[in-house]
Amino acid sequence: MNTHELERLLMQQPVSLLHRLARGRISRHFRSGKRKLVDLLLQASAENRPGLESDLQALIDQRAERPQPAPVENTRPPQARSRQDVPAPSRPHRTDDHGHHEPPVSLHEWLSGIGVPPPQPFVPDAWQVEALEKLAETDVVVSVPTGSGKTYVAIEATARAMRENRTVIYTSPLKALSNTKFTEFSRVFGPGQVGILTGDRREHSQAPLLIMTTEILRNLLYDAAGGEIDVRLDTLGLVIMDESQYLADPERGVVWEETLIFCPSQARLLLLSASIGNPQDIADWLTAIRPTPCSLIRHTKRSVPLRAGYLHPNEKLTPLFRTAGIPYGQPHLLHPEAKRLFMEYEEETGPSRSR
Amino acid sequence: MPPSIHPVDLVATLRQRNLTPAIIFLTSRRACDEAMQSFERSQVTLPKAQQEQIARVLTQVTEQFPSIAEHPLIETVQRIGVAAHHAGHLPSWKIAVEELMRTGSLDAVFATTTLAAGVDFPARTVVVTQSSIRKARDFTDLSASEIQQLAGRAGRRGKDLVGFAVITPSPYIDLTVLTKGLTGQPEAIHSQFVITYPMVLNLLKAHPREQIQSILAKSFAQFQLNQRTAVLETKLDSLRAEMEPFGPRVCSDWITQWQVFEQARKRKKPRSPFARQESPDVAARLHFLTPGRVVGVTRGRGIILRQYRSKGQHAPMVTLLREGGSLNECPASIVTQVFDRTFDCEETSSYPWCTPQTLEELTHHLTELPPRLPILPILAHQHEETPIDSSIIHTLGDFACPTCPSRQACQRDFPRASRVRQEIQRHIKSIQALQTSLWHRFQERIDVLEKFGYLNANAQLTADGEWARLIRIDHSLLITELIRAEAFGAIDPPLLAAIMASIAHDDDRPGSFPRGSTGLVTLLFQVRKLAESLTPHEAPPMLRADVAALTERWVSDQTLTWIGLARLTTMAEGDMFRLFARTIEFLSQLKTLKATHPSLAESADHAIAAMRRGVLEELP
Ligand SMILES: Nc1ncnc2c1ncn2[C@@H]1O[C@H](COP(=O)(O)OP(=O)(O)O)[C@@H](O)[C@H]1O
Numbered sequence: 001m002n003t004h005e006l007e008r009l010l011m012q013q014p015v016s017l018l019h020r021l022a023r024g025r026i027s028r029h030f031r032s033g034k035r036k037l038v039d040l041l042l043q044a045s046a047e048n049r050p051g052l053e054s055d056l057q058a059l060i061d062q063r064a065e066r067p068q069p070a071p072v073e074n075t076r077p078p079q080a081r082s083r084q085d086v087p088a089p090s091r092p093h094r095t096d097d098h099g100h101h102e103p104p105v106s107l108h109e110w111l112s113g114i115g116v117p118p119p120q121p122f123v124p125d126a127w128q129v130e131a132l133e134k135l136a137e138t139d140v141v142v143s144v145p146t147g148s149g150k151t152y153v154a155i156e157a158t159a160r161a162m163r164e165n166r167t168v169i170y171t172s173p174l175k176a177l178s179n180t181k182f183t184e185f186s187r188v189f190g191p192g193q194v195g196i197l198t199g200d201r202r203e204h205s206q207a208p209l210l211i212m213t214t215e216i217l218r219n220l221l222y223d224a225a226g227g228e229i230d231v232r233l234d235t236l237g238l239v240i241m242d243e244s245q246y247l248a249d250p251e252r253g254v255v256w257e258e259t260l261i262f263c264p265s266q267a268r269l270l271l272l273s274a275s276i277g278n279p280q281d282i283a284d285w286l287t288a289i290r291p292t293p294c295s296l297i298r299h300t301k302r303s304v305p306l307r308a309g310y311l312h313p314n315e316k317l318t319p320l321f322r323t324a325g326i327p328y329g330q331p332h333l334l335h336p337e338a339k340r341l342f343m344e345y346e347e348e349t350g351p352s353r354s355r
Numbered sequence: 356m357p358p359s360i361h362p363v364d365l366v367a368t369l370r371q372r373n374l375t376p377a378i379i380f381l382t383s384r385r386a387c388d389e390a391m392q393s394f395e396r397s398q399v400t401l402p403k404a405q406q407e408q409i410a411r412v413l414t415q416v417t418e419q420f421p422s423i424a425e426h427p428l429i430e431t432v433q434r435i436g437v438a439a440h441h442a443g444h445l446p447s448w449k450i451a452v453e454e455l456m457r458t459g460s461l462d463a464v465f466a467t468t469t470l471a472a473g474v475d476f477p478a479r480t481v482v483v484t485q486s487s488i489r490k491a492r493d494f495t496d497l498s499a500s501e502i503q504q505l506a507g508r509a510g511r512r513g514k515d516l517v518g519f520a521v522i523t524p525s526p527y528i529d530l531t532v533l534t535k536g537l538t539g540q541p542e543a544i545h546s547q548f549v550i551t552y553p554m555v556l557n558l559l560k561a562h563p564r565e566q567i568q569s570i571l572a573k574s575f576a577q578f579q580l581n582q583r584t585a586v587l588e589t590k591l592d593s594l595r596a597e598m599e600p601f602g603p604r605v606c607s608d609w610i611t612q613w614q615v616f617e618q619a620r621k622r623k624k625p626r627s628p629f630a631r632q633e634s635p636d637v638a639a640r641l642h643f644l645t646p647g648r649v650v651g652v653t654r655g656r657g658i659i660l661r662q663y664r665s666k667g668q669h670a671p672m673v674t675l676l677r678e679g680g681s682l683n684e685c686p687a688s689i690v691t692q693v694f695d696r697t698f699d700c701e702e703t704s705s706y707p708w709c710t711p712q713t714l715e716e717l718t719h720h721l722t723e724l725p726p727r728l729p730i731l732p733i734l735a736h737q738h739e740e741t742p743i744d745s746s747i748i749h750t751l752g753d754f755a756c757p758t759c760p761s762r763q764a765c766q767r768d769f770p771r772a773s774r775v776r777q778e779i780q781r782h783i784k785s786i787q788a789l790q791t792s793l794w795h796r797f798q799e800r801i802d803v804l805e806k807f808g809y810l811n812a813n814a815q816l817t818a819d820g821e822w823a824r825l826i827r828i829d830h831s832l833l834i835t836e837l838i839r840a841e842a843f844g845a846i847d848p849p850l851l852a853a854i855m856a857s858i859a860h861d862d863d864r865p866g867s868f869p870r871g872s873t874g875l876v877t878l879l880f881q882v883r884k885l886a887e888s889l890t891p892h893e894a895p896p897m898l899r900a901d902v903a904a905l906t907e908r909w910v911s912d913q914t915l916t917w918i919g920l921a922r923l924t925t926m927a928e929g930d931m932f933r934l935f936a937r938t939i940e941f942l943s944q945l946k947t948l949k950a951t952h953p954s955l956a957e958s959a960d961h962a963i964a965a966m967r968r969g970v971l972e973e974l975p
């Protein structure tokens with residue numbers, strides 16, 4: 001398709017489709033009119049035309065196939081979403097806010113239960129146990145909400161590899177995080193057991209557990225491929241990549257891909273990621289390119305339940321939703337009080353609002 | 356009503372509702388600092404016990420990171436139990452605040468959303484005041500993933516039974532973005548694979564060119580492109596099925612034939628396709644010279660097999676079956692009489708323009724014709740029509756459509772068939788592009804590297820390529836070209852560090868800075884010129900003279916303290932730290948060139964050693 005044809009095709013599409021296409025390509029696209037949006041799309045994808053074309057095609061096809069928004073499952077996780085890059089269609093709107101639902105939660109109920117749980121013996125979660133079991137046989141991708149306890153899996157897996165006299169490399173996206181983990185792991189395994197590598201510094205570089213940023217590991221792998229072996233990659237038994245959702249980082253994501261492509265085949269991979277929309281893709285990809293299959297451990301339930309509230313500038317606090325917990329899949333279930341207060345806010349501050 | 360709640364009131368409300376400790380996300384570093392200032396003026400004071408706990412934790416962290424002791428906010432933090440945490444702070448200070456949070460010593464932290472990823476930093480409550488964030492000079496709505504990363508910090512395992520995400524409006528808020536983000540699915544992630552020069556050099560060092568495509572095929576980028584391909588292929592299959600009834604007809608490529616014919620006809624409308632440049636008599640006869648028609652010629656009779664236009668003259672021509680079975684191509688003017696007699700003629704699109712069976716039958720008919728045949732009276736119109744553009748006549752003449760038996764079917768099916776065919780071609784092109792795009796981009800990079808002499812014509816590393824592959828940072832081409840241009844000849848460590856800083860620094864926050872030496876100004880001018888000349892192949896770095904000068908100062912004046920340096924500039928300490936840390940990272944890549952560029956590597960080594968002092972020594 002030449003530019004002209006593409007432009008014409010884009011102009012024929014409804015604005016809503018263009019906005020979906022613009023996600024991740026253009027910032028603040030919701031401010032642009034149709035003509036502007038088409039121009040911006042063409043500009044933004046000058047480098048990757050096929051990507052734009054096929055996304056456009058997918059959206060057009062999808063619209064043709066599914067003229068009606070399909071209802072979405074109201075509990076998470078979803079069983080199978082056909083195309084992950086498409087935002088979940090919203091549940092058909094219930095216009096009737098009063099008849100259908102339970103009465104909205106009161107502030108008192110919403111605030112109840114705050115507190116510190118009594119101390120309990122540490123019992124690993126089922127998903128943690130499963131991740132470790134799977135790791136004995138396969139590579140593993142873990143995608144669970146922030147604060148679930150991914151570090152426990154990393155630590156147990158490391159301990160196991162150390163018992164088998166294998167080297168472990170743990171990568172984090174940030175030097176700051178590497179430092180935190182260095183301190184934390186030194187406390188767990190003993191100071192001599194943990195090393196840290198940066199561009200120009202190495203501490204305990206012979207230790208069985210090495211912490212580094214992903215860039216450093218990528219460079220080690222290139223050196224090894226080029227013949228300059230420097231760290232003992234032959235005894236490498238496990239590579240843990242924390243915060244793997246960085247794979248999608250615009251500037252640095254490529255480093256994660258390079259590292260995963262060249263990661264020695266005898267080493268197990270453990271990818272730890274916050275919740276993402278398509279973790280199965282990552283697992284499928286790794287299964288396709290590595291000799292060992294890759295298992296996915298995924299759940300979306302938070303270990304500590306979350307409640308959402310609205311605090312008005314006049315210090316009035318109300319629940320944000322009608323329910324105490326988050327009504328997954330139903331963003332419109334606003335608490336009437338929050339709705340009223342926010343409308344009041346918009347009205348009063350409206351005309352002068354600007355960025 | 357104020358546009359947003361006052362920070363002191365906000366923290367008071369959270370305290371009163373037992374919603375502390377809380378992380379309060381604000382839109383900018385400045386907003387965080389201002390919030391802290393508003394506490395400095397307030398009367399809030401913590402109970403003694405909590406103040407002591409904060410002091411204890413701080414003393415502990417300070418043992419490891421002495422620079423914390425000098426932080427101006429220590430007193431405020433201790434008095435009010437509230438701190439700020441953002442990229443303008445030194446890492447050591449951020450570690451201290453994180454530790455204070457972990458130990459539950461603080462009630463609230465004002466933070467920017469840069470905290471979202473990676474840092475272990477949980478609380479009971481998270482307060483969100485914005486629905487968009489600044490990315491590359493522009494505001495972008497927070498994604499569901501980002502909102503959930505923020506909210507995910509609420510509710511500490513083992514310390515909280517429930518966590519709270521509280522939204523409080525500010526002029527930067529769109530409530531629906533937040534409610535959708537809180538209740539929605541996190542977005543799917545997409546590959547951001549790009550092909551960099553160091554990647555090309557390092558791959559070609561270890562693998563021959565023939566293997567590269569299969570290595571690129573292992574990328575997540577290609578995995579996702581394949582997913583798109585699969586969708587397109589399914590669509591292509593159904594399009595091909597849709598295309599089935601529109602296979603070859605009289606002409607094998609009837610769609611194109613019809614399309615061009617249609618175009619020509621449209622331009623010529625409303626006249627009949629057979630224009631008359633020729634004599635009115637001939638022109639009038641042409642309508643009747645259709646396949647199967649018996650005509651009289653100067654000597655004898657014949658049957659028309661086809662009518663066409665000659666290539667050169669565009670003269671009307673006919674193919675004539677003569678008595679005795681010979682086939683003649685002759686001008687239409689050869690026809691003297693048109694008889695009122697036609698035979699069935701099953702046409703074909705190539706010589707002899709009818710099926711063998713028809714040919715045989717017609718040859719037979721010719722011999723059987725009675726000597727006298729009724730002649731059609733043909734009236735030649737004397738018309739005033741202007742002559743038609745000859746190119747149209749030419750185009751039309753090449754087509755048999757007007758007289759084709761399949762004409763009606765073609766006319767009926769053309770719109771749909773051509774649309775489906777277009778779709779098919781578009782899909783095929785897209786699929787090809789998806790399958791080859793990475794390899795094409797890789798080849799483009801090979802071409803550039805060959806042009807500059809890092810690769811030879813067989814895509815093998817040259818001597819320069821061998822060392823250049825060790826430079827695996829942004830702006831690698833500029834750096835290796837500078838080395839080859841001997842810009843760094845016998846360069847002093849401060850100057851080298853300064854240039855590397857200007858290449859490494861990618862932040863455009865303005866500020867005031869010390870001035871650089873004349874040597875630096877001159878060298879930077881050269882670097883800028885080279886960077887500009889490389890623009891078609893690599894985006895130039897910012898090359899800020901001010902940050903270069905700051906770095907030069909730090910490296911050259913070993914008596915300068917961190918505080919002293921900070922006084923020379925308005926740059927935030929955190930930014931200074933990041934600038935130097937990144938510069939050290941760049942210098943450490945130059946250090947790897949020991950074998951080929953010993954003096955440069957040595958200078959880089961000295962520069963690093965000179966930079967690593969004070970605050971920069973605290974962290975590995
Ligand atoms: N099975 C468990 N039971 C109770 N607490 C746990 C369990 N697993 C992890 N934790 C605690 O959860 C908190 C968050 O864990 P962390 O590994 O930092 O989460 P993340 O998944 O974000 O990396 C830690 O304080 C950890 O001790």
Ligand SMILES: [Mg+2]
Pocket residue numbers: 150151242
């Ligand atoms: Mg973690």
